[in-house]
Amino acid sequence: MDIKNSLSKFKSKNVSFSNFKLKLSKKDKQEINKFYELNSKNTIPNGRDFYTIDDDYIDQISEFTSPELCKIIIKNLNEIIKGSNKSNAWICINFNTYRTEYRWHRDGTFYLNPRSKYKFAFTLIGPSTCLLDFDNNKMIIEKYNKLDLLAQDLYKDYNNNKEKILENQRKKNKLFSNYVVVQNNNDTGCVFKVGDEKSAFHSEPLVDIDLKLFRLYISIVTGSKKNIEVIKKHRSR
């Protein structure tokens, strides 16, 4: 499915996420493998934000990744911007983000006027983001919201509440233990709902910490130039 179809399915049906095929040629896949071979043993900085409103964002991405990988990312980024009928985007490129326990959560909104309603994500190397095939069960949502209110309080003093936050997350995770976890292959991206009660529950993938698995994960929020300026201002605080 292409991005436009994926988005319209997502908007018309009562689903919290939808998938689309990435644009990856045979040569692209070879370049991704090459990048993996060269970098999987190195320590790459964990994650960085880029904004298409910056004139030099392509150079920035190229420097952070590699010129070859940058071309692949930009090609898919442009497809996503075009497919969502917007002019700009915030791109977050992450390496090696994984967990030993799920962190089921929903994302809030990224900008208002009009409110951002979805986020794109794809993984070029390693295990993909986990999405929950959830039926919006009211009782579970109520329990989750109560726990989340508690968590918001705990986060105000993060350093002193680390253990309690972990315990809170474990309780949240227990609520979803009977649901199916969906994980895409590296040639498939997803778009998921953010910012309201029907947002998609998602988590970083689980990885045995000893394996130190290399992962390259990209998330994108599209919008107008003004929308992306709002995200940039908020994220650079």
Ligand SMILES: [Fe+2]
């Ligand atoms: Fe998230």
